[in-house]
Amino acid sequence: MLLSWIIVFSILGSVGAIIGAALLLTFPARVRKTLLPCLLSYATGTLLGAAFLGMIPKGMQQASILSVSATVLAGIVLFFFLEKMIIWRHCHDAECEAHSSAGPLILIGDAFHNFVDGFVIAAAFLTSIPLGIIASFAVIAHEVPQEVGDFAILLESGYSRMRALLLNTLSSLTTLPGAVIAYYFLGATMEAVPYILALSAASFIYIAVADLVPSLHRQVGLKSTLGQLVLILAGIGTIAAFHFGH
Numbered sequence: 001m002l003l004s005w006i007i008v009f010s011i012l013g014s015v016g017a018i019i020g021a022a023l024l025l026t027f028p029a030r031v032r033k034t035l036l037p038c039l040l041s042y043a044t045g046t047l048l049g050a051a052f053l054g055m056i057p058k059g060m061q062q063a064s065i066l067s068v069s070a071t072v073l074a075g076i077v078l079f080f081f082l083e084k085m086i087i088w089r090h091c092h093d094a095e096c097e098a099h100s101s102a103g104p105l106i107l108i109g110d111a112f113h114n115f116v117d118g119f120v121i122a123a124a125f126l127t128s129i130p131l132g133i134i135a136s137f138a139v140i141a142h143e144v145p146q147e148v149g150d151f152a153i154l155l156e157s158g159y160s161r162m163r164a165l166l167l168n169t170l171s172s173l174t175t176l177p178g179a180v181i182a183y184y185f186l187g188a189t190m191e192a193v194p195y196i197l198a199l200s201a202a203s204f205i206y207i208a209v210a211d212l213v214p215s216l217h218r219q220v221g222l223k224s225t226l227g228q229l230v231l232i233l234a235g236i237g238t239i240a241a242f243h244f245g246h
Helices: 002-025 029-062 065-084 103-127 129-156 161-172 175-188 190-216 222-245
Strands: none
Touching: 002 029, 002 103, 002 129, 002 161, 002 175, 029 065, 029 103, 029 129, 029 190, 029 222, 065 190, 103 129, 103 161, 103 175, 103 190, 129 161, 129 190, 129 222, 175 190
16 A cells, blocks of 8 residues: 555656646746746745655654764765766756756756655655655655756757657656665665655755755845745745644
């Protein structure tokens, strides 16, 4: 039964994000330009909410506060190193320096990242079903704007719309094997779950603070700043309402 939950939400977390990104791409460029910063703000809130209200507290219930905190800290440093090595792909701007090598590297990086997302979802479900749903929702929320950015980069690299959609879908489907492998591996060694949750929280915090927030800072007007703040709080509130509602 639990494996069924993991499989369903892993598919939703990968294919759902692709469908959302594809639908967003059907809007005119002017509308996308308005919606994308809103999605980034909301995704920032869901990532931080899932990390600080869900994953870290759950990890601390199963292991010592010091060990979980140290794992989160080590995870943030690890993800910084991975991004520096251009393994982790999370820039949403087609002109970002990290995308100078374009298409193939984007797809490889996304496949790796989505595989790790599968571990995140499985570890959360192994802790509790509500936490698994929260983690899956946070994955979808931040993957949609990321996939939109990747679509734009693939199109600029000369890929057709259908080929970009197909290849992006294939790279996203690595979430499923990641989740299934994690289910069997973590299920046999439950003592590893709090540390996987801590690393998952570190990845969410790193993505939100190192990638999404700098993107939001490109808009400096008072109106846009207030809008970003409201949407960040809405993302946190969504996670809090679901978490404390259970």
